[in-house]
Amino acid sequence: MLTQTVxxxxxxxxxxxxxxxxxxxxxxxxxGAEMLALTTGQRTTLLRVAEAAERQARRRxxxxxxx
Numbered sequence: 001m002l003t004q005t006v007x008x009x010x011x012x013x014x015x016x017x018x019x020x021x022x023x024x025x026x027x028x029x030x031x032g033a034e035m036l037a038l039t040t041g042q043r044t045t046l047l048r049v050a051e052a053a054e055r056q057a058r059r060r061x062x063x064x065x066x067x
Contacts, residue, residue, distance in 0.1 A: 015060045022057035026050040 029050035033043045 012064050015064050019057040019060040022053045022060070026053035026057070029053065 027050075029046045032038075033046040033050070038046070
């Protein structure tokens with residue numbers, strides 16, 4: 001079986017793109033949490049998911065630097 005290796009710069013580009021998507025998602029979730037029609041529970045859930053997306057983005061960026 002052949003094993004293909006991906007150049008580090010391609011992996012880094014993928015991680016960077018993923019981190020950007022996660023941060024954009026987190027921003028949209030925070031914006032949504034500001035809607036007046038939400039209950040406290042809904043707002044809390046959106047903010048928790050936004051924070052989880054931010055943590056994941058930070059992990060992706062740390063993985064780039066950790067090599």
